[in-house]
Amino acid sequence: xxxxxxxxxxxxxxxxxxxxxxxxxxxxxxxxxxxxxxxxxxxxxxxxxxxxxxxxxxxxxxxxxxxxxxxxxxxxxxxxxxxxxxxxxxxxxxxxxxxxxxxxxxxxxxxxxxxxxxxxxxxxxxxxxxxxxxxxxxxxxxxxxxxxxxxxxxxxxxxxxxxxxxxxxxxxxxxxxxxxxxxxxxxxxxxxxxxxxxxxxxxxxxxxxxxxxxxxxxxxxxxxxxxxxxxxxxxxxxxxxxxxxxxxxxxxxxxxxxxxxxxxxxxxxxxxxxxxxxxxxxxxxxxxxxxxx
Amino acid sequence: xxxxxxxxxxxxxxxxxxxxxxxxxxxxxxxxxxxxxxxxxxxxxxxxxxxxxxxxxxxxxxxxxxxxxxxxxxxxxxxxxxxxxxxxxxxxxxxxxxxxxxxxxxxxxxxxxxxxxxxxxxxxxxxxxxxxxxxxxxxxxxxxxxxxxxxxxxxxxxxxxxxxxxxxxxxxxxxxxxxxxxxxxxxxxxxxxxxxxxxxxxxxxxxxxxxxxxxxxxxxxxxxxxxxxxxxxxxxxxxxxxxxxxxxxxxxxxxxxxxxxxxxxxxxxxxxxxxxxxxxxxxxxxxxxxxxxxxxxxxxxxxxxxxxxxxxxxxxxxxxxxxxxxxxxxxxxxxxxxxxxxxxxxxxxxxxxxxxxxxxxxxxxxxxxx
Numbered sequence: 001x002x003x004x005x006x007x008x009x010x011x012x013x014x015x016x017x018x019x020x021x022x023x024x025x026x027x028x029x030x031x032x033x034x035x036x037x038x039x040x041x042x043x044x045x046x047x048x049x050x051x052x053x054x055x056x057x058x059x060x061x062x063x064x065x066x067x068x069x070x071x072x073x074x075x076x077x078x079x080x081x082x083x084x085x086x087x088x089x090x091x092x093x094x095x096x097x098x099x100x101x102x103x104x105x106x107x108x109x110x111x112x113x114x115x116x117x118x119x120x121x122x123x124x125x126x127x128x129x130x131x132x133x134x135x136x137x138x139x140x141x142x143x144x145x146x147x148x149x150x151x152x153x154x155x156x157x158x159x160x161x162x163x164x165x166x167x168x169x170x171x172x173x174x175x176x177x178x179x180x181x182x183x184x185x186x187x188x189x190x191x192x193x194x195x196x197x198x199x200x201x202x203x204x205x206x207x208x209x210x211x212x213x214x215x216x217x218x219x220x221x222x223x224x225x226x227x228x229x230x231x232x233x234x235x236x237x238x239x240x241x242x243x244x245x246x247x248x249x250x251x252x253x254x255x256x257x258x259x260x261x262x263x264x265x266x267x268x269x270x271x272x273x274x275x276x277x278x279x280x281x282x283x284x285x286x287x288x289x290x291x292x293x
Numbered sequence: 294x295x296x297x298x299x300x301x302x303x304x305x306x307x308x309x310x311x312x313x314x315x316x317x318x319x320x321x322x323x324x325x326x327x328x329x330x331x332x333x334x335x336x337x338x339x340x341x342x343x344x345x346x347x348x349x350x351x352x353x354x355x356x357x358x359x360x361x362x363x364x365x366x367x368x369x370x371x372x373x374x375x376x377x378x379x380x381x382x383x384x385x386x387x388x389x390x391x392x393x394x395x396x397x398x399x400x401x402x403x404x405x406x407x408x409x410x411x412x413x414x415x416x417x418x419x420x421x422x423x424x425x426x427x428x429x430x431x432x433x434x435x436x437x438x439x440x441x442x443x444x445x446x447x448x449x450x451x452x453x454x455x456x457x458x459x460x461x462x463x464x465x466x467x468x469x470x471x472x473x474x475x476x477x478x479x480x481x482x483x484x485x486x487x488x489x490x491x492x493x494x495x496x497x498x499x500x501x502x503x504x505x506x507x508x509x510x511x512x513x514x515x516x517x518x519x520x521x522x523x524x525x526x527x528x529x530x531x532x533x534x535x536x537x538x539x540x541x542x543x544x545x546x547x548x549x550x551x552x553x554x555x556x557x558x559x560x561x562x563x564x565x566x567x568x569x570x571x572x573x574x575x576x577x578x579x580x581x582x583x584x585x586x587x588x589x590x591x592x593x594x595x596x597x598x599x600x601x602x603x604x605x606x607x608x609x610x611x612x613x614x615x616x617x618x619x620x621x622x623x624x625x626x627x628x629x630x631x632x633x634x635x636x637x638x639x640x641x642x643x644x645x646x647x648x649x650x651x652x653x654x655x656x657x658x659x660x661x662x663x
Contacts (some may be wrong), residue, residue, distance in 0.1 A: 044650075145658070230432050
């Protein structure tokens with residue numbers, strides 16, 4: 001384990017989990033999905049299409065090594081499973097083609113759509129994927145098949161990486177930022193830009209003006225939410241709508257998106273950051289069954 | 294020799310290619326039919342050519358009266374070609390036996406460009422001329438241009454844009470200044486005259502397809518500008534039959550169907566126009582693939598009708614495309630380090646335009662029900 005230095009407020013906790021109640025040796029099809037994103041990497045193992053184990057890690061400087069690290073951490077937690085025991089591995093995310101042991105790669109758009117249906121149920125129609133470096137609004141049918149999608153410009157404005165930078169700047173642990181931002185009496189005007197570079201200088205200006213951290217976070221998350229809502233309205237929001245990706249864990253952003261849309265986001269059944277990897281694993285299961293036919 | 298419809302056939306040459314074509318057809322018609330693209334805008338296959346149409350006396354926009362002078366519309370001026378040494382409009386010149394046409398002559402290109410500059414002087418174009426137009430989400434403008442100067446939501450299928458990309462945007466194109474022209478909400482249609490390039494296609498569609506005469510154009514006395522409008526103060530008074538041909542035939546984003554009424558036979562009778570390809574596609578053969586760079590990038594596969602059927606990013610263009618030989622007829626590619634992101638951008642662009650995924654990108658379709 002890396003020792004977390006106090007100054008690294010952007011560091012969100014990595015997590016590894018296994019469902020102890022299941023025995024993987026009983027499963028007919030063991031599939032694995034790896035979502036290699038710009039900021040985080042998730043690996044999941046599914047037994048006959050049911051979530052069994054996952055690892056959610058930070059992406060390092062090497063895509064291949066990050067995928068390896070996540071899978072190994074998960075296998076270690078399971079204990080007696082080896083990589084060869086997995087029938088099919090599918091890679092997705094920006095770094096998907098850099099996963100040497102994946103049998104197939106599928107776009108993160110397709111995987112997030114399908115994964116969202118697993119995480120949120122088949123009622124979900126609009127999926128907002130808020131990742132480390134991009135925002136995607138995806139419309140899906142009841143099977144999680146993508147009907148339409150829109151993503152942000154070539155720009156990390158308002159994305160996970162932007163929030164990391166702001167948390168670092170304000171010396172606030174990223175896991176607490178969302179809750180803190182809700183502790184304002186009155187919602188401040190949004191900061192004028194969500195551009196990571198410009199927002200940084202704007203926020204420094206607000207600090208100098210004497211604004212409290214809560215108020216600054218509120219202003220920043222308000223701007224992030226506005227940007228996202230513009231994107232959603234372009235693709236057309238249909239209830240039921242759901243948020244996947246890392247930012248779905250930030251209550252400050254989620255609450256503000258809900259307020260602006262006048263809609264409540266669905267409650268996840270599983271960690272919504274896993275949606276992409278779950279989608280990949282579900283495709284992996286189908287690919288394995290297809291190959292045996 | 295006779296054509297299958299009984300017309301006499303003549304032999305002409307376009308850009309060195311010998312063609313047997315029906316006598317009486319225009320150069321533009323026979324060129325497009327033989328897959329030789331000549332840029333054009335006021336031309337539409339369902340209506341007669343624009344040049345020489347006599348102007349009306351009065352038209353109206355939002356009830357406002359525009360009085361014109363006697364005269365005729367000369368056409369958009371984008372289809373100029375050289376025919377037997379003379380510069381002519383391809384949409385208005387019939388073919389004759391032995392005619393030699395050059396569509397790539399410098400004189401013709403220069404003429405097209407100067408007319409394109411004229412069109413862009415009064416039509417929003419920052420998005421069409423923007424360097425980042427292909428990846429842009431068109432929600433927020435990185436360069437801060439006001440909404441009125443940006444292009445409308447029909448950008449991905451805008452005919453003016455396609456034509457302009459083909460001709461090339463001349464550097465002398467002036468900045469567009471918003472003129473605050475009328476935006477009219479009628480019972481069924483919304484007209485934003487700021488987007489009108491006065492090509493008179495809707496006027497001819499209204500007259501020739503529906504025979505309604507609800508739209509017309511005048512020639513302004515001062516500058517000789519063409520202005521398209523209603524032939525009376527309101528839609529009903531002008532004799533509008535609400536057929537929607539104007540919506541279908543407009544090359545830009547002037548007129549919209551407010552109620553998004555289902556199609557009717559008049560609307561359906563308007564055929565799609567042939568647009569230029571924005572990219573040069575190559576034939577998908579082992580030979581053409583062998584000379585590709587073995588570097589990361591994104592490629593698109595096209596079928597025989599030049600429809601995009603597959604979009605994919607890959608760390609090695611040559612290797613990946615080699616395995617695709619036989620799956621499609623043509624391809625194009627671009628080298629790109631961030632190919633997974635570029636792939637998403639191109640798929641997004643396709644989705645916005647067609648409302649569905651490219652056919653072969655749907656390959657995961659059968660994986661949902663297993």
